[in-house]
Amino acid sequence: MSDPNRFEPTPRTTAKRLAKRAAYDKKTVHGILDEGYLAHVGFVSDGQPFVLPMIYGRKGGTLYLHGSAGGRQLRALAGGAPVCVTVTLNDGLVLARSAFHHSMNYRCVLVLGSPTPVEDEKEKVEALRVISDHLLPGRWADSRAPNQVELKQTTVVALKLEECSAKIRTGPPMDEEEDYALPVWAGVVPARVAYDEPVADPRLASGTPLPPYLRKLKF
């Protein structure tokens, strides 16, 4: 019987190398998706893969993506063709004594599947809220909501989280035993996304304060 807390590995999501870096439990997969904000979405057109950056949001077991109804990207995604959504968090550079053992600390999720267009207006608006609040919690309630024309210009697709895997590398470098004595600096340089001070729009209505959810960003 399948474990409800775990994604069932498939031949396509089973790591053949470095199996110890793979994870399939939902808590890990959801955690990486929730911490990230930028996905790289792959789809195939005439045999050629295309990979494009997109933001996204997760609600339960569903990932939402959105974009312009007129673009070829969303047309491809809404057409039901297979996609791969990859979210990578770069946690640091791993510097080994040997060039060969250099690596990166990262957490990465792959989601395979075929998205379906979200046609129901209520679900569509909710999906847009989920995407907005994923990027910046609190922003949706603060912004002017989309009108009918804007909703028509926006395509939203839903991708079920069913065929998923995570890959994680953490910790110091792993060198060959005989290399540990080398006088080469080795260790990890932690990396993260940082935000700098918000820059107000030159046309900001005067007296508009910086909202609290922006003050909470990690600078």
Added chain:
Amino acid sequence: MSDPNRFEPTPRTTAKRLAKRAAYDKKTVHGILDEGYLAHVGFVSDGQPFVLPMIYGRKGGTLYLHGSAGGRQLRALAGGAPVCVTVTLNDGLVLARSAFHHSMNYRCVLVLGSPTPVEDEKEKVEALRVISDHLLPGRWADSRAPNQVELKQTTVVALKLEECSAKIRTGPPMDEEEDYALPVWAGVVPARVAYDEPVADPRLASGTPLPPYLRKLKF
């Protein structure tokens, strides 16, 4: 006659929407590739796209990727199938007054093509140096060079920069004229990759100093 400073747009790299965000000049494309360090590489296997994070390096008009000779990823790349290499720099969140006009400031390069394996040992070592020095200039000379066994375990592929495009968004949000009066904070939250203080390997040979190229990282 084609312009040597510019990539010739093809139907696959011609932006149909937001054409003003597209760029094809080599200086821009090379600049984004050189500033980035993480690519998302798409390839197709049995009709299913896969997108995986990889580091890379550029030398002139060639992009180099590398990985384990035993992995399916490099086997796929070395097999000559079409790939898409995407490098995205996230420059900031663009907060508009309307939910609809929220966006992201970014610089992104797409490279389409079919990689070829690098078999020549001299070129292979040079490609590994290029990848290493791209991530962290100066690191290669400081590390123990790969030996014959390690070189055999590493596959390197070269991808010619021929079918490329860049897409760039900069500047403040663009709202509907009637929304500018709304008392909603609008502007840009600049984003970047930040490094934190390097963490030495617990087994670092005693007395090994932090190398100068690590002190230059932007914290």
